[in-house]
Structures are given as C-alpha cells and as structure tokens.
Amino acid sequence: xxxxxxxxxxxxxxxxxxxxxxxxxxxxxxxxxxxxxxxxxxxxxxxxxxxxxxxxxxxxxxxxxxxxxxxxxxxxxxxxxxxxxxxxxxxxxxxxxxxxxxxxxxxxxxxxxxxxxxxxxxxxxxxxxxxxxxxxxxxxxxxxxxxxxxxxxxxxxxxxxxxxxxxxxxxxxxxxxxxxxxxxxxxxxxxxxxxxxxxxxxxxxxxxxxxxxxxxxxxxxxxxxxxxxxxxxxxxxxxxxxxxxxxxxxxxxxxxxxxxxxxxxxxxxxxxxxxxxxxxxxxxxxxxxxxxxxxxxxxxxxxxxxxxxxxxxxxxxxxxxxxxxxxxxxxxxxxxxxxxxxxxxxxxxxxxxxxxxxxxxxxxxxxxxxxxxxxxxxxxxxxxxxxxxxxxxxxxxxxxxxxxxxxxxxxxxxxxxxxxxxxxxxxxxxxxxxxxxxxxxxxxxxxxxxxxxxxxxxxxxxxxxxxxxxxxxxxxxxxxxxxxxxxxxxxxxxxxxxxxxxxxxxxxxxxxxxxxxxxxxxxxxxxxxxxxxxxxxxxxxxxxxxxxxxxxxxxxxx
Amino acid sequence: xxxxxxxxxxxxxxxxxxxxxxxxxxxxxxxxxxxxxxxxxxxxxxxxxxxxxxxxxxxxxxxxxxxxxxxxxxxxxxxxxxxxxxxxxxxxxxxxxxxxxxxxxxxxxxxxxxxxxxxxxxxxxxxxxxxxxxxxxxxxxxxxxxxxx
Numbered sequence: 008x009x010x011x012x013x014x015x016x017x018x019x020x021x022x023x024x025x026x027x028x029x030x031x032x033x034x035x036x037x038x039x040x041x042x043x044x045x046x047x048x049x050x051x052x053x054x055x056x057x058x059x060x061x062x063x064x065x066x067x068x069x070x071x072x073x074x075x076x077x078x079x080x081x082x083x084x085x086x087x088x089x090x091x092x093x094x095x096x097x098x099x100x101x102x103x104x105x106x107x108x109x110x111x112x113x114x115x116x117x118x119x120x121x122x123x124x125x126x127x128x129x130x131x132x133x134x135x136x137x138x139x140x141x142x143x144x145x146x147x148x149x150x151x152x153x154x155x156x157x158x159x160x161x162x163x164x165x166x167x168x169x170x171x172x173x174x175x176x177x178x179x180x181x182x183x184x185x186x187x188x189x190x191x192x193x194x195x196x197x198x199x200x201x202x203x204x205x206x207x208x209x210x211x212x213x214x215x216x217x218x219x220x221x222x223x224x225x226x227x228x229x230x231x232x233x234x235x236x237x238x239x240x241x242x243x244x245x246x247x248x249x250x251x252x253x254x255x256x257x258x259x260x261x262x263x264x265x266x267x268x269x270x271x272x273x274x275x276x277x278x279x280x281x282x283x284x285x286x287x288x289x290x291x292x293x294x295x296x297x298x299x300x301x302x303x304x305x306x307x308x309x310x311x312x313x314x315x316x317x318x319x320x321x322x323x324x325x326x327x328x329x330x331x332x333x334x335x336x337x338x339x340x341x342x343x344x345x346x347x348x349x350x351x352x353x354x355x356x357x358x359x360x361x362x363x364x365x366x367x368x369x370x371x372x373x374x375x376x377x378x379x380x381x382x383x384x385x386x387x388x389x390x391x392x393x394x395x396x397x398x399x400x401x402x403x404x405x406x407x408x409x410x411x412x413x414x415x416x417x418x419x420x421x422x423x424x425x426x427x428x429x430x431x432x433x434x435x436x437x438x439x440x441x442x443x444x445x446x447x448x449x450x451x452x453x454x455x456x457x458x459x460x461x462x463x464x465x466x467x468x469x470x471x472x473x474x475x476x477x478x479x480x481x482x483x484x485x486x487x488x489x490x491x492x493x494x495x496x497x498x499x500x501x502x503x504x505x506x507x508x509x510x511x512x513x514x515x516x517x518x519x520x521x522x523x524x525x526x527x528x529x530x531x532x533x534x535x536x537x538x539x540x541x542x543x544x545x546x547x548x549x550x551x552x553x554x555x556x557x558x559x560x561x562x563x564x565x
Numbered sequence: 566x567x568x569x570x571x572x573x574x575x576x577x578x579x580x581x582x583x584x585x586x587x588x589x590x591x592x593x594x595x596x597x598x599x600x601x602x603x604x605x606x607x608x609x610x611x612x613x614x615x616x617x618x619x620x621x622x623x624x625x626x627x628x629x630x631x632x633x634x635x636x637x638x639x640x641x642x643x644x645x646x647x648x649x650x651x652x653x654x655x656x657x658x659x660x661x662x663x664x665x666x667x668x669x670x671x672x673x674x675x676x677x678x679x680x681x682x683x684x685x686x687x688x689x690x691x692x693x694x695x696x697x698x699x700x701x702x703x704x705x706x707x708x709x710x711x712x713x714x
Contacts (some may be wrong), residue, residue, distance in 0.1 A: 124577035124628060128604075136606075139633030140577055213579025213603050253582045340582075344677060377677070378659070379629075453585050460586050464681060473678055487659075490629065563602030565572075565585040 016056040027051075042467065044298035045256035046458065047421060053413030061416050066311065070365075070406045071330070074314035076307050076419070077407035078365040079330035084403035089361075090368035091393045092169060092334065093386055096121030096145035098494035099501065100156035103146040107161060109383060113390055117368060118161065119169040121145035121380075122179075129175045129216045131546030132498045141495035144380065145171075149498070149544045150505045154182045155189065163192045168199040169244070169334070169368075174216040176203035177229045178545045180242070181535040200241040200290055200334070203229055206267035206439060210448040211249035213561070216549055219440050221556035225531065227274045232532035234285040242285075243271060244334065246292040247309075250448075252340045254456020257296070257305045258425035263448055264291060265312055265426060270439035272321055282321045286328035295361040295369075296338045297353055303409050304418030306364025309333070311419070312426045335366035342376040345472045347485050350374040355392050362396055363409050369393055375487055382488040446564050453565055502544070509542035517541045518551045525555045566699040568692050569597040571619040573610040575634045579603055580627040583655060583677070587623060590681040591688070607637035614642070614650055618702050620692050627656040631666070639670050651691045655679070 041049045050057060061067065068074065071081030080086070093115055095106040107118055123145040125137035131149050132141045141147050148154055158168065163186075172179045180201050187197055205222040208214050215222070226243060233242035247255075247264035255263065268289060275285055293309065295302050313331040317323040337357035342350040351374050358371050371392050373385030381389070402408055409415045436442050443449075462468055469475040517538035524534045538548055572588040574581055581603055592598045599617050601610060614622045626634060635654065642648050654666065655675040663674045672691050675684055 128577045130577070136577065139630040140628060143629045144578065208579075211579075213581060214577075254586075377657070379657075453589070456582055457586055457589050460590075460681075561602050563600050565588040565598075565600050 015054050019054055019056055038467075042462070043257070043301040043418070044296060044459070044468065045258055045301055046455075046462070047301070047418070050414075050417070053417055055413065058413050058416045058420070061420055066420065067410060067416070073318065073326065073329060075310040075330045076314075077410050079310065079332050079367070083365060083406045084362070084397070085406070088397040088403060089366050089393075090117040090167065091115050091390060091397075092117035092119045092167075092368045092370055093390055094119035094121050094169075094171065094336075094370050095381075095386070096123070097380055097488070098142040098146065098491050099498050100146060100148065100153045100159075102142070102491070102494060104157055104159055104161075106383070106386075107158075110386065110390065111161070111166070113387060114394065115390060117167045117169065118158075119370060120157070120171060122170070122172055123147045126175070126179075126545065127172060127214045129178075129545060129549035131544050132495070132502050134546055141498050143490065143495075147495075147498045148179070148182070149502045149546065150542050151182045151185045151189075151539050152505045152542065153501065154179075154186045158186060163187050163190070163199075164196040168197075170199070170201045173202055173205055173208050173212070173214050174222065175545050175549055176201050176205075177225045177532065178535055178539065178548050180229055180233075181532065181539040182545075184536055185540050194236055195238055197237060198239040200244045201229070202246060202292070203243045204246045204267060204292075206270060206443065207246050207249050207264070209443045209559075209561075210263055210267075211253045211255070211452065212246075215559045215561075217552070217556040218559045219443050222559075223270070223274050223440065226271060227278055228530045228532055230271065230275050230285055230288075231278060231280055232530055233288065234280065241288050241290040244290050244292045245271065248292050248294040248336055250452060251294045251296060252338065253452055254459055255452050256455050256459075257298070257301050258422050258429070259451060259455060260293065261305055261309045261312065261422060262426040262429035263452075264293070265309065265316060266430060266433050266439045266442075266448075268313065269316060269320070269430070272317075273438075276321070282317075282323050283325040283328050286317060286321070286323055287325060290367075291331055291333040293333050293335055293366075294338050295335050295357040295364070295366075297341045297357060299356060299360045300414060301418060302357070302360040303364045304415050305422055306333070306335075306361070306366065307407070307410070307415070307419045308422035308426065310365070312423050316430075332367045334368045334370070335361040335364075336370040337361070337372045339372055339376050342372055342374070343470060343473055344377040346478070346483065347374045347378060348483065349472060350376060351388060351392065354389060355396075358392055358396055359400070359402070362402055363407075365407060375485055378485070379487045379490075382486060384486070446562060449564055505542055505544070513541045514538070514543045514547070517543055518547060521548060522551055522555060525552050566702055567595055567597045568621065568688060568699070569599070569617065569619045569702070570621045570623055570688065571599050571601065571610070571614050571617055572623050572625065573601045573605055573613070574603045574625055575605050575607060575610060575638075576626060576628040576630050577604060578628040580656070581625070583627075584623075584625040587625070587655065587681075587684060591685065594681075594685045596685075596688070607634055607641060610638060611641040611645060611647075615645060615647055619650060620695070620697050620699060621651045621653060621688055623688075624652065624654045625656045626654065626658065629657070631656070631658050632662060635666050635671055636669055643670075649695060649697050651695050651697075653688065653691065655684075 070078035247260035251260040317329040371389040373381030
C-alpha cells in the first residue's frame, strides 16, 4: 500500500520507545494481550507497515468488481437498503401468517420462515417423536395445505420468501412451488431462498435425516432443478451462522461455510452442469457477532475468498458466479437473559457491523432472544433498529466505509489466509464430506467452543450483567411470547383433515414413484412436486425414502 | 471411584454447544463422563443411565420441551427403581418452571449463567447428599463413552 514502509516501521519503533514506553511505565495497560472473539491478538495500533502485503487493486479494489472485497454490487445501499427480513414462525400456519402480515405492515421487505423441530427433522405432527414440540420453536407444516395458509394473502411474486429448512428442504421447496401454482403465481417470478445447506447440519446445527452422501444428492437435485426453472430463486443458503453460534471462531465460520460451498459446486458440476449456470444463485448466511471490527473484516474476507475460489478453483467466467451475497443475523448467543433490554444495544452494534460489512439482508434479534421465541414488541424494536440504521445513521451513503482502515485490512487478510489454510487441510483429508464423516469439523468446533468458554471464565471477555456489573436486584420483567398450548391440537386436527380428504391411492402411487426415482440418478424434484400436490405429507415422503437412503447416526464427540 | 455423569440431549433440536462444554469441563474436573449425543428419547436416556451405572444424569434442553421430557425421565427412573440416580438440568428453562421441576424430583437446574465451577460444585454436593455407593461400580476405564443407543 505504501512505498515508505521502512520509514513507517522505523517511526513505529521510535514511537514505541519515546512515547509509548515512558507512558506505560507510569500507567500500564489493563492487560497484556487484547484478543478478538476469535482469539486473534490485536496490535496496539495499526499502521501502513502492518498492511505491506495488501495490494489495493489486487485485494481491495472496487465494489461490484473482482475480488468483491468491498461488496457484490457497484452501488450497494445507495440503490436500495438491505432487505429487512425478520424471521417468524410459531404455532400453526394461521398463527404465523398473522405475524408475517404484522411485520409487513411495519415496513418489513422480506419474509423469513422458522419451522418447528418436527418439520425441520422430517416428522409429521402426529409422529410420537413430535410430542411437546409441535408449533413450539417454529411453525408446523405437514402438507401443502399448511403452506397455502402460511403465505395466504402475501404476493409471492413481490415479496421474497425465505425458508429455514434443511434435511427436508427439497420437500418444502416442492410445497412452495405447488402453493405458488395453486395460487396462480408465475414460477419464474418467485424470488426467495431455501436454506437447504445440509453440510452445516452435520457440523453445527444437527438437523439431519439421511447420511451425508444421499443428502448431498437431494441438495444437488434442488439446485439443478432451480437452475432450470426458477431464475430468481436461491436454492441453497450456505450458512456459517450455526457453526459460530455453536462456538466456532470467525475464521472457522467463513472457512467451514465456504468449504461447504466448494462441496456443493463440486457435486453439481459433477452432474454435468456448467458452473456459471448455477453459481450465480448460490447465496450465503453469516452471523454478525459482537466483536465489531473482526466481524466487518470477516464479511469482507468471505467475499474475497469466495471470489478467488470461484475464479481460480472452478474457472467461473460470469462475474455473478464470483460475487458472494449473504443474509445476516445478529448473534442469538450474545443476548443475555439478565436485563434483557440491554440486548437492544448489542443487537444494534451487531447490525451496524453487518451493514458496514455489506450484507444483502438482515434479521435483528429481539431483546427476548435468550428467553423465548420473540414477542411482537421485541420484533418491532428489532425492525426499528434496522430502519434507524438505514434512515438515520448515514452509513449507507458510502460503500465499504471501513475499507482502507489499517486494522480492518489486516484482519481481513488474516481471515482470508486462515480460510485458505483450512481449505488445504480439508483437501488433504479427502474433501468436505470425508471431513464430516471423520468428525474433523466437529472436533475443531468443539475445541474452539471450549477455548472461548475458558477465556470467558478467565475474565478475558466479559458479558455485562453476567460476569461484570451484575445487579442482583435489577432483573426487570419483560412480557414474553406466550406459548399457545392449544396450537398443537389445532395442528393435529388440520393434519387429520388433509389425510381424510385426499385420495389415498394417489398418495401411495406418488410415494412409490419417489422411491423409484430415488433409486435412479434422475432428479427427484418432479416426483416430489407430484406427491406434494397429491397431499402427501413431509413425514410420509421422508419415511418412504429411509429404506433407500438410510438414517444418519452421529458419533458424538466432545 | 470418580463421579460418573451422563450428559444427555433429549428432543429434536441440535443445541449441543452447552452440553459438550459441560461434558468436557466435568471430564477435566476428574469425573467420568458419557455423552449421549443428540435426539435422544427419555427412554434412551434412562436406558443409558442404567447401563452406564451413572451417579448423575445431566439433561440439557433448549427446545422448550422440558415440561414434557423431565416428567417422563423421572417416572421411568422411578419405575425402573433407580431413583437414586440424581437428575439435574440445564439449558433455556424459564424461572417459573424451576419449582415445578424440583417438585417432581429434579435436583438442580443450572441456567446459562452457571459457571463451570458452579456446576462441578453442585454435582459434587448433590452426589454427596444422595450418598450413592460408587465403590460397587467396576471401573470402565473410559472417560468418553459410546453413544447410548
């Protein structure tokens, strides 16, 4: 960056001798090393001498241009702010639909759907494994009848809809397409995202049904189907959020996520699809944690690394294949149950990091995140936080506002290097899927989580009101989301009605056809769409395929 | 004999960060720890507790299903006549539910703020109170048990 690096390095040493040393002799610093949340030691002050290896044109450059460090688009928020996408899901489809309409009325510009644990794990609401969990952590969706009610009254050609679902994602995608068709929407105009990132499930979130290899085929089929039929839809949202929430470092969050991205690209390319025919629709999802500087650097590094991977490793030609777009959520794990209104401040800072890091869409957590699923007032303040950032703070006026900061550029480059080191290790160990089967990522993550926990307990990182400034007398009561105990009964009644009114023979024939297709290498999406249309439930499809695909059993490590 | 603990993850959710940190911390404190892995039913947990002959079962729940899961575990332990095995819990458990859980025999709930040392001290205290005879147990010599299935 500078041609006078020697001089600056000399000046730095002189400053340390003349100014710093006498000062610290009188007033020593409060600790010997200051570390980022990821554990990287920070320099006292960064100078051009710390970024000698960073080249403006090669490494930083311009927004909307390779290597996309500064952003995927040349105008970023000057054209339009990020999509404000608060996630919602609880009870039955009707309950959640009401919350969606509330959020849209408050100015939300996208929808994001949280499903309950049975739906996420591929069990119907009437399965015995579902007891106590129906509609509790998200909305219960058993059949397309539920999905029709979930998005009732919402214009699916105008509002982009995100669905957080993984092992059964291809079934929910089929339900979404049947919903759109039965309501008369044009598939080609559907915009939205399905998480569908099975790799991070084995690593971090732990929602699985089948073993990794058949699960990868299902992801592949949904990507290839989408590439052909859904030009505005993101068929996979490769996610680092969960690894980080499970205790990974910032480097691991990006490295594991992009290692998953590499595995998906390899899988689809292997099926004979040109990389530029689907890579533009790959999307990503990261957390925004509380360590502001490290987070801004992380988002920038993620874009740069992915740009280089797509160009150098896969030979992508289209710029759209190389530009990483991501959704962001503030860190649930950073929220405390104690004095919960303080979480509004934490969330605002995390949201600012996401915006300074160039996120395409954002969910801000409610202040009650550590206590329950969010209440309506908590979601409203969370959404208002984003609106304040977009309309009052002024950071949307200039792109990548922290680019060029010596500290940010150093951290960005270090995270980039950490990622490529991990990719080399993963390749050496036989690739991403082999590493999952061998528990490599899982052990790396467990080590990092334990290390962070110990550093917290040792007082290196404080949590206000929990490890510092604890005030036993002040834990103000906040009104929480009320769990509707009757919701599960209502859902069971809905499911019974669907089962009673459908053509049972047609459902069985459709399930038989999915099983037949599953045993071949044909794309499984058309048969799944047909089954969903016949009102087969998610749980029935999952169960029918277990004998073909098997069931994943983890080897727990800690 | 060291205190033997089964760290158990019932329910369908995958929130295992806390369970794994607890398992490792208890192991570092010299206890013998078996971790069940995820998605266990109450029956699988009770079977594992009996099979591994543990002193304490630590149940980690963040899904909100604790008022369904704990009663089932407590009833099964009692039916199988092993109610000398102490049950403790952790995760996201709302304050109002803690007295209800204690009323059915759950010895302690360690919330997210509990430190590793609180946990170790708590488990040692509870085991001392139950006075379970640990000498009868043959040492397995393994600190990291197989998944309970």
